[in-house]
Amino acid sequence: xxxxxxxxxxxxxxxxxxxxxxxxxxxxxxxxxxxxxxxxxxxxxxxxxxxxxxxxxxxxxxxxxxxxxxxxxxxxxxxxxxxxxxxxxxxxxxxxxxxxxxxxxxxxxxxxxxxxxxxxxxxxxxxxxxxxxxxxxxxxxxxxxxxxxxxxxxxxxxxxxxxxxxxxxxxxxxxxxxxxxxxxxxxxxxxxxxxxxxxxxxxxxxxxxxxxxxxxxxxxxxxxxxxxxxxxxxxxxxxxxxxxxxxxxxxxxxxxxxxxxxxxxxxxxxxxxxxxxxxxxxxxxxxxxxxxxxxxxxxxxxxxxxxxxxxxxxxxxxxxxxxxxxxxxxxxxxxxxxxxxxxxxxxxxxxxxxxxxxxxxx
Ligand SMILES: Cc1ncc(COP(=O)(O)O)c(C=O)c1O
Numbered sequence: 001x002x003x004x005x006x007x008x009x010x011x012x013x014x015x016x017x018x019x020x021x022x023x024x025x026x027x028x029x030x031x032x033x034x035x036x037x038x039x040x041x042x043x044x045x046x047x048x049x050x051x052x053x054x055x056x057x058x059x060x061x062x063x064x065x066x067x068x069x070x071x072x073x074x075x076x077x078x079x080x081x082x083x084x085x086x087x088x089x090x091x092x093x094x095x096x097x098x099x100x101x102x103x104x105x106x107x108x109x110x111x112x113x114x115x116x117x118x119x120x121x122x123x124x125x126x127x128x129x130x131x132x133x134x135x136x137x138x139x140x141x142x143x144x145x146x147x148x149x150x151x152x153x154x155x156x157x158x159x160x161x162x163x164x165x166x167x168x169x170x171x172x173x174x175x176x177x178x179x180x181x182x183x184x185x186x187x188x189x190x191x192x193x194x195x196x197x198x199x200x201x202x203x204x205x206x207x208x209x210x211x212x213x214x215x216x217x218x219x220x221x222x223x224x225x226x227x228x229x230x231x232x233x234x235x236x237x238x239x240x241x242x243x244x245x246x247x248x249x250x251x252x253x254x255x256x257x258x259x260x261x262x263x264x265x266x267x268x269x270x271x272x273x274x275x276x277x278x279x280x281x282x283x284x285x286x287x288x289x290x291x292x293x294x295x296x297x298x299x300x301x302x303x304x305x306x307x308x309x310x311x312x313x314x315x316x317x318x319x320x321x322x323x324x325x326x327x328x329x330x331x332x333x334x335x336x337x338x339x340x341x342x343x344x345x346x347x348x349x350x351x352x353x354x355x356x357x358x359x360x361x362x
Pocket of ligand 1: 053054055056058079080082083125151153154174175176177187188
């Protein structure tokens with residue numbers, strides 16, 4: 001079976017874990033600090049703070065920039081739920097703007113239309129591994145004096161204009177869930193160039209403590225363990241190699257799919273490095289099978305697939321109950337109806353790709 005995700009483990013990870021076990025220091029400690037330093041260096045940011053998971057990292061980022069009740073944060077309706085829920089966690093309001101359907105990423109023109117006096121931040125997601133249009137978002141954020149937060153959960157190592165994502169906005173967040181381009185089991189990271197934001201993130205993740213048992217702000221236990229960080233350090237060492245393999249796999253798949261009528265291969269923008277967390281194709285009406293029939297056929301032939309994402313966020317029950325509606329996000333809705341993801345991870349071989357293309361060429 002070619003699974004949709006398949007993390008590569010047991011290289012440096014085992015030695016790193018053994019060292020942590022031998023040290024007896026399991027919770028956040030020196031290994032986490034080393035991982036933070038290496039990750040900040042890799043991304044090109046001044047500070048990195050390891051967090052328990054990517055959802056908590058978004059929550060910490062929102063608190064670091066001071067999002068509160070009455071504020072609005074503009075984000076994408078076509079993403080994983082956490083990138084909007086982090087706004088709700090603050091008692092603030094996520095405001096959705098439609099996406100560009102070619103890239104699945106938030107559309108800067110649509111964001112402009114949603115800015116009000118209450119807007120506090122813009123939160124683009126580098127969806128599926130492709131950077132959002134950070135030049136446009138930086139300009140908008142500067143013009144309107146807004147914070148720019150990058151959700152990089154799916155884009156470790158992706159670049160916009162030669163700069164790694166996470167280092168472009170005011171603050172960036174990552175997830176290290178096992179399906180991601182690199183993993184720590186569960187885990188996340190907040191990166192920033194601003195010392196003040198880094199200090200706030202540090203407080204929020206550890207009970208608001210500035211010193212032992214001195215609690216300055218309301219905080220949580222969102223710390224990462226040394227065991228998770230040991231896995232992360234070994235994974236970071238191989239991230240570039242794995243991303244290259246993902247890119248190579250994507251090029252091979254796309255060069256076959258471009259000749260198949262009714263299937264649309266993912267568009268890669270100029271000036272970006274797309275790291276293909278997911279390889280997402282669209283099934284148009286001209287294709288002889290509908291999306292479910294095609295996925296069924298792939299599954300019968302031991303090729304795993306998934307739909308990222310079948311329902312846009314404002315149409316989720318939680319959001320509908322809170323007065324949101326799906327109206328006005330026609331591109332996002334169209335993508336939710338047509339897309340599905342094929343395996344693209346580094347364990348996908350050339351013969352797996354040939355097999356996928358054979359099945360797609362019905
Ligand atoms: C875009 C996006 N943001 C945030 C998250 C949350 O990360 P985690 O699962 O580590 O909490 C994810 C995870 O899938 C994600 O895809």
